[in-house]
Amino acid sequence: MSESGSPLPPAARPNSASTSNRRAIGLGAAVIGVLGVAAVGAFVTAEASSSAAVSEIVLEPAVVQAAVLPDLEGDLGQNALEPTTANDDLRADGGCTIEALSVRLGSDGDGVACLQTALTDEGFYDDTIDGAFDNSLAQAVMAYQEDQHLFVDGIVGRESAIELDIWPDEESLITRTPPPPAGATDSLGFALSVVATTGDDAPPLPDNSGSGRRVVYDRAGQRVWAVAEDGEIIRSWLVSGSKYSNEQPGTHTVYSRSDMSTAWNGQAWLPQMIRYQKTEIGNIGFHAIPLHVSDNSIYQTSDELGTRLSGGCQRQANEDAAFMWAFAPVGTTIVVT
Structure with a gap:
């Protein structure tokens, strides 16, 4: 105890x-x-x-x-307890971010499109970049998490987003x-x-x-x-x-x-x-x-x-x-x- x-x-x-x-x-x-x-x-x-x-x-x-x-x-x-709360802050270099504390199956918008682009650049996603977090994207996320020795849950929160360089500049906050x-x-x-x-x-x-x-x-x-x-x-x-x-x-x-x-x-x-x-x-x-x-x-x-x-x-x-x-x-x- x-x-x-x-x-x-x-x-x-x-x-x-x-x-x-x-x-x-x-x-x-x-x-x-x-x-x-x-x-x-x-x-x-x-x-x-x-x-x-x-x-x-x-x-x-x-x-x-x-x-x-x-x-x-x-x-x-990383776990699945965080709701998708808006976060519009950019990276220090002005690049895109997931624009939320986490994105997951069912999420949509520019932040998901940013994720799709990042996974495409890493060679883990080859589907349409349409801003929709579907099963295809979830599978790509889990493959990336496994490859990077992250917690594998198909949810992109802080740790996965940092690895993909799509997390906002925290010090600016x-x-x-x-x-x-x-x-x-x-x-x-x-x-x-x-x-x-x-x-x-x-x-x-x-x-x-x-x-x-x-x-x-x-x-x-x-x-x-x-x-x-x-x-x-x-x-x-x-x-x-x-x-x-x-x-x-x-x-x-x-x-x-x-x-x-x-x-x-x-x-x-x-x-x-x-x-x-x-x-x-x-x-x-x-x-x-x-x-x-x-x-x-x-x-x-x-x-x-x-x-x-x-x-x-x-x-x-x-x-x-x-x-x-x-x-x-x-x-x-x-x-x-």
Whole structure:
């Protein structure tokens, strides 16, 4: 079982008492060694330096709740969970893209025509370029995915589109704010990370991102906002979200939290895991930058935040994860755009 109570795949399960002891020791070291004693204390106290934090945030002890599905980190492969949401941004060189987060059987339009052209150039498609995603195109897609050692499902999402060079320029969608001064805090007194900002300095919220007290996550911009009941942007920061098509847009609710969890494959610690979405293959949520179980080394640096690197969840700088842990108890609204 994972730290969240989730079953691990057989290959990831400890097979001896000594292995269990090593993992238990590693968990303790991971919490203290990487997040630090102060951050661990923030699970309960939030370490807020202003009285405003007490009125805005309902603090609670660390909650560990069982989750039926494993938490999504690791190399999952592309899957079919993403709707065809419009994305009209061009490649950096001005070339065509699939103009959506994914295209599949039944899709049509210029984005599909772009896919047909790309597969024709690669020698996998020799039918009409008519912008219709039919069985012939699906077979060509699967042949290409198999040839390129991609997840074979006949759906063209981010990974397949990147290989075909028909994915939009992601960096053009990212708003990077200057690092805050040393010791800077948000409006509730929580320390800002190098990718965080607050108040009027924060980028504007996406359109149609709800109202009231909530957390907003924009997949295209890899950015999160914590919003007060009156609409104040308490804090905004970059994350590293999913490489795949498994983050579902819409309004969700936090349903489970673990101060430390384990990835589906048992190879990563996921500190301060906040789950808000169940997919067909696992849980998605916010957590601090994951650590390798083998040696507690980090999977990425803070400088890489804003780049899609995870298998499903949203990775955060430790300061932002500590803030989220205090701000988002079970029941918090999460809006994904």
